[in-house]
Amino acid sequence: MFLGIFELKRWIIFAVLISALVFGNSYDLNAEEKIRVLIVDGQNNHAWKATTPVLKSILENTQKFQVDVATSPPKDTKGFHPEFSKYAVIVSNYNGNEWPTETKNDFIKYIENGGGLVVVHAADNSFPKWPEYNKMIGIGGWGGRNEKSGPYIRLRDGKFIQDTSKGRGGSHGQQHDFLIESRNSEHPIMKDLPSKWLHVKDELYDRLRGPAENVTVLATAFADPKKGGSGEIEPMLMVIPYGKGKVFHTTLGHSPEAMKCVGFATIFARGTEWVATGKVTVPIPSNFPTLDKTSTISIPSTK
Numbered sequence: 280m281f282l283g284i285f286e287l288k289r290w291i292i293f294a295v296l297i298s299a300l301v302f303g304n305s306y307d308l309n310a311e312e313k314i315r316v317l318i319v320d321g322q323n324n325h326a327w328k329a330t331t332p333v334l335k336s337i338l339e340n341t342q343k344f345q346v347d348v349a350t351s352p353p354k355d356t357k358g359f360h361p362e363f364s365k366y367a368v369i370v371s372n373y374n375g376n377e378w379p380t381e382t383k384n385d386f387i388k389y390i391e392n393g394g395g396l397v398v399v400h401a402a403d404n405s406f407p408k409w410p411e412y413n414k415m416i417g418i419g420g421w422g423g424r425n426e427k428s429g430p431y432i433r434l435r436d437g438k439f440i441q442d443t444s445k446g447r448g449g450s451h452g453q454q455h456d457f458l459i460e461s462r463n464s465e466h467p468i469m470k471d472l473p474s475k476w477l478h479v480k481d482e483l484y485d486r487l488r489g490p491a492e493n494v495t496v497l498a499t500a501f502a503d504p505k506k507g508g509s510g511e512i513e514p515m516l517m518v519i520p521y522g523k524g525k526v527f528h529t530t531l532g533h534s535p536e537a538m539k540c541v542g543f544a545t546i547f548a549r550g551t552e553w554v555a556t557g558k559v560t561v562p563i564p565s566n567f568p569t570l571d572k573t574s575t576i577s578i579p580s581t582k
Contacts, residue, residue, distance in 0.1 A: 319372065
């Protein structure tokens with residue numbers, strides 16, 4: 280028996296409503312569509328005017344993403360309220376003043392309902408007194424963070440543990456090339472990547488601390504004391520669930536030059552796809568860094 284036209288329309292409407300209830304977030308991604316991404320910037324102690332175009336180019340060059348940018352006012356964030364629900368992923372290149380309460384509440388709701396978040400480098404310095412943001416990012420640094428902010432994540436006997444020792448939250452030594460080591464080769468973001476690869480000159484964040492809840496560490500680096508580091512194996516790449524949403528946190532990416540590392544670019548794109556879809560189709564390029572050789576992509580200068 281065939282449905283009449285009015286019955287068919289009614290069933291279509293019903294299916295759409297059910298889908299909205301099940302998936303929560305209002306963003307709807309069809310297989311043929313590019314993944315919509317919003318980069319948030321406008322305040323940062325790092326050179327966001329130079330790094331945001333690199334992040335945007337990395338994603339757009341994969342042909343898998345459509346990228347917009349929301350730039351906050353330079354100081355007062357009153358009235359800053361991006362439409363998060365229009366996007367599958369929010370990329371934070373932001374480290375600045377608190378957002379308005381309504382914006383923060385909408386951001387929480389967006390992630391809880393299935394939105395994706397990618398936290399890049401100094402974005403994990405943001406909002407030290409915002410509990411929900413710190414749960415999203417797992418661990419962060421600076422902004423007065425200390426043992427009251429939560430534990431460090433430390434590697435002991437092959438396992439990651441929470442270290443509640445007293446101490447600062449956030450530091451780094453001098454910039455240098457350093458080795459990244461995979462700690463979860465089966466995760467979609469990391470699958471088929473080299474187990475160790477050399478990252479270009481960058482800030483190696485150490486002593487990050489926070490709630491550290493449900494954090495899966497994907498990769499680490501040794502913060503060499505000879506370079507001013509902590510002497511610990513530090514988390515560099517992480518994923519964290521938050522409600523129905525997913526968060527990918529990379530501590531890498533201090534400068535445009537650091538972001539042009541093929542390793543950073545590849546994993547940033549793969550992480551962005553994963554928080555949006557739960558899958559990764561971004562390929563691993565043949566010039567991916569090796570154990571003893573860095574590799575960079577060519578993007579026109581943004582300076």
